[in-house]
Amino acid sequence: MIIFDCYSFQMRRIVNCLVLFIALFACTGNFDEKNTRPDVFYPDEVSARYFLSNPQYKLFAPDRYPYWRAHLIHGDRYAGQACFGHTGSWWSDELGYTYNSGYTDASWDWISGYYGGLDNFLKMTEPRGEFENQYMYAIGLTMKGLYFQLFTDIFGMVPYSEAGNANITLPRYDTQKEIYQGIIRDLNEAMSLIGDASRTGTGVNDAGTNDLYFNGDLQKWKKLANALKLRVAMRALGSPNESFAAQAIGEALQMPFPETEAENCLLTKDASISQWNSACYGDIWYNFDSGSDWTLSKPLIDLLRNNQDPRLAKYARPALGGTVKLIRPKGPESEKFDKRVNFLLTELDQAGAKYERKITIDTVTIVLPEKKYYIGQPCRLNDKIKPLIAFNLFSYPSEWVIAPKNSGEDIFPELIFTTAEAYFLRAEAAVRGFGNDDAASLFQQGVFYAMKLWKVQEDDIQKYIESSPLAQLSGSSEEKIEKIALQRWLAAYTDGFEAWSVVRKYGYPKELAAGVSDGDIFGLGDINGRYPQRLRYGNDAMNKNGEKTREAITIQGPDHQDTKIWWAKP
Numbered sequence: 330m331i332i333f334d335c336y337s338f339q340m341r342r343i344v345n346c347l348v349l350f351i352a353l354f355a356c357t358g359n360f361d362e363k364n365t366r367p368d369v370f371y372p373d374e375v376s377a378r379y380f381l382s383n384p385q386y387k388l389f390a391p392d393r394y395p396y397w398r399a400h401l402i403h404g405d406r407y408a409g410q411a412c413f414g415h416t417g418s419w420w421s422d423e424l425g426y427t428y429n430s431g432y433t434d435a436s437w438d439w440i441s442g443y444y445g446g447l448d449n450f451l452k453m454t455e456p457r458g459e460f461e462n463q464y465m466y467a468i469g470l471t472m473k474g475l476y477f478q479l480f481t482d483i484f485g486m487v488p489y490s491e492a493g494n495a496n497i498t499l500p501r502y503d504t505q506k507e508i509y510q511g512i513i514r515d516l517n518e519a520m521s522l523i524g525d526a527s528r529t530g531t532g533v534n535d536a537g538t539n540d541l542y543f544n545g546d547l548q549k550w551k552k553l554a555n556a557l558k559l560r561v562a563m564r565a566l567g568s569p570n571e572s573f574a575a576q577a578i579g580e581a582l583q584m585p586f587p588e589t590e591a592e593n594c595l596l597t598k599d600a601s602i603s604q605w606n607s608a609c610y611g612d613i614w615y616n617f618d619s620g621s622d623w624t625l626s627k628p629l630i631d632l633l634r635n636n637q638d639p640r641l642a643k644y645a646r647p648a649l650g651g652t653v654k655l656i657r658p659k660g661p662e663s664e665k666f667d668k669r670v671n672f673l674l675t676e677l678d679q680a681g682a683k684y685e686r687k688i689t690i691d692t693v694t695i696v697l698p699e700k701k702y703y704i705g706q707p708c709r710l711n712d713k714i715k716p717l718i719a720f721n722l723f724s725y726p727s728e729w730v731i732a733p734k735n736s737g738e739d740i741f742p743e744l745i746f747t748t749a750e751a752y753f754l755r756a757e758a759a760v761r762g763f764g765n766d767d768a769a770s771l772f773q774q775g776v777f778y779a780m781k782l783w784k785v786q787e788d789d790i791q792k793y794i795e796s797s798p799l800a801q802l803s804g805s806s807e808e809k810i811e812k813i814a815l816q817r818w819l820a821a822y823t824d825g826f827e828a829w830s831v832v833r834k835y836g837y838p839k840e841l842a843a844g845v846s847d848g849d850i851f852g853l854g855d856i857n858g859r860y861p862q863r864l865r866y867g868n869d870a871m872n873k874n875g876e877k878t879r880e881a882i883t884i885q886g887p888d889h890q891d892t893k894i895w896w897a898k899p
Contacts, residue, residue: 373532377453377460378539381468384447385541386607388476389596389743393608395439398432401613401623404483404825406708407861408818409832409841410629411825414710414852415720417619421712423852426861428890430868437867440480441487447472448493463522464529464547465536470519471554474512475745478561481508482830485863485894486881488874499874502881505895509565513577516558520584523551542594542745548585553594555584556751563754564834566761568896575763582764586755587748590781596743600735609740610726610823611733624723627676628838630705632819634680636799639789640780641703644822645724648682650699653719657691662713665849669714672850677722680704697722709845711852730823744824749779753817756802760809769802772813776800779820811837833862833897842898856891863894 390396402425405411414422425432447469453459454466480487489508491500503511526547529536536545543549562577587593604612613621625645633641655673657666670693677684677697682704685696706723732738752775759768773794780790794800799816802809814835821828836842845851845858865888870878886892893899 375460376530376533377450377458377462377465378529378533378536380446380450380453381465381536381539382541384443384450384472386596386599387443387446388472388479389745390598390607390609391439391443392606393604393612395435396608396610397613397621398435399439400825401610402432403436403864404829405623405823406825408821408825408828409708409838410626410822410828411623412626412706412708412710412723413623414712414715415622415624415706415718415723416716417622417720418715419617419620421715421852422706422708422710423712423854426709426852426854426856426890428855428865433865434867434869436483436864438869440483441867441870444476444492447476451493462529462534464526467519467522467547467554468529468536468540468550470515470522471550471557474516474519474554474557474561477508477512478557479826481505482564482894483826483864484866485892486885488877499877501877502884504884506565506568506571509561509896510573512561513558513573516554516561517580519554520551523547523554541596549587549592549594552585552587552592552751553746555581556586556746556754559586559754559758560746560750563757564830564896578758578763582755582758582766586751587746588751589748590778593747593778593782594745595747596745598734598740598742600737604734609734610731611736611740614726614731615733619720622720622725624706624720624725627705627707628841629819629822630680630703630724632799632815632838634703634705636797637793638797638799638819639785639793640783640819640822642727643729643783643785644727645703646727647700648697648702648704648723649721650697650701651721653695653697653721655693655695655717655719658716665713668849669717672714673717673722676707677704695719695722707850708841709851709854709858711848711850714850741823744821744827747778747782747820749775749777749782749820750817751775752778753813753820757810757813760802760806760813768809772802772809772816773800775813775820776816779816782820810835829861832860833894836898854890856889859891861890862892862897863890865890 401411406413406425412422413420413424451466451469451473454462454469477489486502486504487508488500489503489511491497494500528545528547538544558577559581562574562581565571566574566578598609599607630645632638633644655670657663674686680702682697682702684698687694703724704722706718710718729739729741732740734740752771755766756768756771756775758764759766759771776794777790799812802812814831814837818828818831818838821831832838832841842860844860845853851858866878882888
């Protein structure tokens with residue numbers, strides 16, 4: 330499975346695991362045969378590098394099934410950046426807030442089942458492993474940190490300390506505090522192992538192009554490990570019974586961070602393999618007509634448009650516009666028609682749209698200029714208002730975001746960890762009194778590199794930094810934290826799980842964290858309009874490891890979407 334999944338990721342020479350091991354252990358004597366057997370592999374031709382690509386892309390660009398059900402239905406929408414519930418959508422925007430076992434199970438099955446490939450790489454490269462290599466092992470430890478931080482931030486308590494232990498079939502669930510401490514230990518070890526080294530080895534032992542993140546550049550990996558350490562420590566800071574974050578923050582601030590555009594950790598979209606191996610947004614957008622399409626949210630578009638953010642046209646496209654006719658429904662919902670129409674018109678007005686309207690007792694006709702206005706759709710609209718939420722009235726993703734895979738078009742890469750986030754984290758640490766760095770300078774560097782990632786011209790970036798209040802780190806400490814959180818949230822666009830974590834940790838944007846309450850307009854879901862804090866465990870967790878799953882629920886709290894995880898804002 331590993332081999333064929335990664336064929337297009339420079340695994341062309343390994344076509345069969347059996348051939349590999351036959352070559353290693355059987356072909357030792359006949360040099361003439363060796364020179365005429367292109368179908369076998371020898372010790373000087375193989376290394377762990379060929380087992381690295383698979384866990385790298387499977388974590389951030391899995392196949393279409395989880396990409397849709399985990400990333401889009403949950404991560405991007407819980408982040409408050411993507412919306413369903415328009416007239417072309419298959420669903421109301423309540424989807425995901427009302428529990429659906431099929432969608433939740435797809436999310437759990439993907440990420441809980443991911444670890445085997447990475448664990449295999451770690452076991453190969455660890456001391457006395459069959460491909461022992463301390464530098465590749467350090468890469469694996471850093472990948473392990475990325476994985477478990479994502480896994481625990483989605484579900485809360487998950488198997489960690491006993492995960493991958495062949496002697497334990499039913500692993501215990503660790504607390505988030507334990508997992509975060511373990512991640513920091515692994516990252517410290519990774520950085521120590523790398524030291525001053527630049528490559529994992531020479532020849533076949535150089536990770537090279539099989540390293541889809543950094544092309545085998547170990548110092549970039551070391552900076553990534555340190556930035557991830559700071560993220561984990563900042564997220565843990567102030568959580569119940571937390572006693573390790575301050576030390577970890579202080580340690581991280583003494584080490585190098587990503588500081589340049591070249592040090593962004595990104596995953597370029599593959600241009601060869603099937604969407605059933607590694608998917609992108611376009612594999613959802615273009616395969617199901619309008620049913621799977623989504624709009625962009627009011628909080629996202631408002632923050633960009635109202636602050637003259639030059640990323641607006643990079644993230645989104647203006648509403649298509651045209652003529653939209655709204656018809657009063659029959660039956661009991663008829664009396665709420667006027668309220669819902671007024672809600673819609675108010676949203677258009679607040680977006681600054683100039684449009685024509687014609688109102689009768691039973692119809693409202695709206696004529697919106699075509700492709701002129703950026704208008705965000707309110708989040709979590711219910712199925713009763715859905716017939717009024719015309720797709721044409723709202724902004725939707727730019728082509729760079731939703732370009733079809735394997736079409737030859739440029740596709741925005743997967744965000745693993747950006748230079749911008751490293752600057753924002755350092756700015757927050759400075760605001761909270763750690764180190765001696767200038768928080769305002771770090772913050773604006775974060776804004777700069779967040780925009781550079783989206784190919785915004787430097788003159789436009791400087792104009793925004795000089796003129797936008799959202800780019801000025803002024804005010805009280807809490808006001809500064811809010812600006813940092815909002816810029817991190819904006820910069821995490823297309824990385825929904827991380828953007829969701831920003832909202833849960835800091836409570837910004839406020840309108841998202843506050844949840845919804847008006848049942849005539851919004852879908853309250855199973856959590857009575859509250860902001861979602863986690864995903865429920867998948868059925869597979871209970872079916873295969875029920876006792877340990879129930880133990881976790883007893884410690885963490887009910888297996889509900891509104892049960893707050895350890896580090897969430899009270």
